Amino acid sequence: MSEQSELDYRIERDSMGERQIPAAAYYGIQTLRATENFPISGLKPLPTYLDACLLIKKATALANGELGCIPPELSQAIADAADEILNGALRDQFVVDVYQAGAGTSHHMNVNEVLANRALELLGDVKGNYQRISPNDTVNYGQSTNDVIPTAIRIGGLLALQHSLYPALNKAIAALEAKAVEFQDIVKSGRTHLQDAVPVRLGESFRAWAYILTEHRTRIETAGKELTVLGIGGSAAGTGLNTHPKYRAQVVKILSELINIPLTPTPHLMAAMQSMAPFVSVSGSLRNLATDCLKISHDLRLMDSGPKTGLKEIQLPPVQPGSSIMPGKYNPVMAEMTSMVCFQVMGYDSAIALAAQGGQLELNVMMPLIAYNLIHSIEILGHAIGALSEFCLQGITCDRSRCEQYAEGSLALVTALNPHIGYLNAAAVAKESLETGKSLRQIVLERGLMTSEQLAEVLDLQKMSALPN
Numbered sequence: 001m002s003e004q005s006e007l008d009y010r011i012e013r014d015s016m017g018e019r020q021i022p023a024a025a026y027y028g029i030q031t032l033r034a035t036e037n038f039p040i041s042g043l044k045p046l047p048t049y050l051d052a053c054l055l056i057k058k059a060t061a062l063a064n065g066e067l068g069c070i071p072p073e074l075s076q077a078i079a080d081a082a083d084e085i086l087n088g089a090l091r092d093q094f095v096v097d098v099y100q101a102g103a104g105t106s107h108h109m110n111v112n113e114v115l116a117n118r119a120l121e122l123l124g125d126v127k128g129n130y131q132r133i134s135p136n137d138t139v140n141y142g143q144s145t146n147d148v149i150p151t152a153i154r155i156g157g158l159l160a161l162q163h164s165l166y167p168a169l170n171k172a173i174a175a176l177e178a179k180a181v182e183f184q185d186i187v188k189s190g191r192t193h194l195q196d197a198v199p200v201r202l203g204e205s206f207r208a209w210a211y212i213l214t215e216h217r218t219r220i221e222t223a224g225k226e227l228t229v230l231g232i233g234g235s236a237a238g239t240g241l242n243t244h245p246k247y248r249a250q251v252v253k254i255l256s257e258l259i260n261i262p263l264t265p266t267p268h269l270m271a272a273m274q275s276m277a278p279f280v281s282v283s284g285s286l287r288n289l290a291t292d293c294l295k296i297s298h299d300l301r302l303m304d305s306g307p308k309t310g311l312k313e314i315q316l317p318p319v320q321p322g323s324s325i326m327p328g329k330y331n332p333v334m335a336e337m338t339s340m341v342c343f344q345v346m347g348y349d350s351a352i353a354l355a356a357q358g359g360q361l362e363l364n365v366m367m368p369l370i371a372y373n374l375i376h377s378i379e380i381l382g383h384a385i386g387a388l389s390e391f392c393l394q395g396i397t398c399d400r401s402r403c404e405q406y407a408e409g410s411l412a413l414v415t416a417l418n419p420h421i422g423y424l425n426a427a428a429v430a431k432e433s434l435e436t437g438k439s440l441r442q443i444v445l446e447r448g449l450m451t452s453e454q455l456a457e458v459l460d461l462q463k464m465s466a467l468p469n
């Protein structure tokens with residue numbers, strides 16, 4: 001063995017044997033095996049999920065230190081190592097593919113190994129001296145993948161909701177409400193079945209969207225509350241084997257302080273490990289939101305269609321040239337992007353539902369997929385809604401005269417005549433108008449069905465489109 005190669009690697013040992021680990025690596029032998037076993041997608045753990053795992057490891061180390069389960073200087077070194085990584089150090093050391101060992105043991109051991117090696121260094125020791133700080137015995141004291149990972153999905157989900165989706169939804173709701181005020185008195189033709197319908201107010205369409213998103217925020221918050229109930233302390237099978245009696249409560253208290261969100265221990269540890277129901281609830285509420293975001297982004301594209309051959313009732317702000325070949329073209333790119341993100345969220349939700357029913361007996365081993373899909377879903381939906389708000393919703397303008405022209409020309413205005421001349425007469429008027437191009441008013445007058453004063457009163461578009469109090 002040359003002097004150079006001695007510097008290049010260290011030897012690590014696990015229950016299967018020995019392997020050379022690159023000397024600079026903070027991960028260890030179990031991570032190395034996992035990278036070889038799972039060359040699947042190239043996708044690495046999401047930063048928010050990694051943060052959640054590190055916060056849990058910090059909390060468990062501190063709790064075990066306080067309870068005398070591991071020496072305090074070791075527990076502090078592990079917590080300090082976790083802090084360093086939370087602050088951005090060594091992020092490239094988390095290298096196991098998203099599609100990996102069931103339950104997430106490989107990623108979990110990656111976290112345990114990096115923390116052990118960095119904690120050793122912080123104590124002035126060398127990487128790999130697992131006699132002093134062991135990834136399994138010290139960092140993972142009283143823990144199992146089976147209670148850490150479902151807890152990490154909960155914490156990751158909560159962080160993603162708080163940092164990404166809720167602020168984005170608030171921004172979108174505020175933007176839509178501002179447009180509702182701006183466009184309040186603008187009358188446009190309603191359309192049902194994509195055919196002319198009775199008039200509506202453009203501002204009210206935006207207010208409806210704001211209300212729809214507000215309702216979704218409430219639904220997601222309700223589902224999100226399920227994530228605050230933690231099964232940490234269950235260890236391998238929900239019995240809490242190898243944990244100190246005060247450990248569960250202590251970890252939950254510390255974690256709660258770390259993320260500044262009230263958390264509680266689950267009343268039933270086994271249930272918290274077996275059932276993925278909280279994740280299904282949150283994912284289902286995201287699917288629900290995505291369904292309406294799709295509807296809204298489709299509507300925006302439809303109302304903006306044109307400029308010469310479409311509706312063009314509203315103008316979405318042009319944010320980039322639309323075409324590589326057609327000059328002067330601007331496309332509704334923010335709405336298009338939002339639609340694609342919503343489709344992805346729905347796909348993730350379907351996979352989460354499959355994974356959630358895929359557990360057996362004491363454990364659901366499909367958790368790595370749930371972790372990735374759920375947290376990514378929250379984050380991409382949040383980012384999409386945030387970007388849509390900033391680069392599209394806030395800058396929407398409208399073509400008042402075009403809106404009013406469509407409203408005036410809509411054959412469905414005859415609906416307001418029903419109580420005065422009856423449905424059949426009104427239908428005949430509409431038919432003649434369509435065939436001859438004459439206005440509804442002219443035909444009603446010619447047929448002597450109403451006076452012009454009565455018509456002016458009944459066909460007042462502002463009144464027709466006002467919402468009831």
Ligand SMILES: N[C@@H](CC(=O)O)C(=O)O
Pocket residue numbers: 102103105143144145146236363
């Ligand atoms: N998921 C592992 C436990 C662990 O990694 O802690 C098992 O049940 O086999």
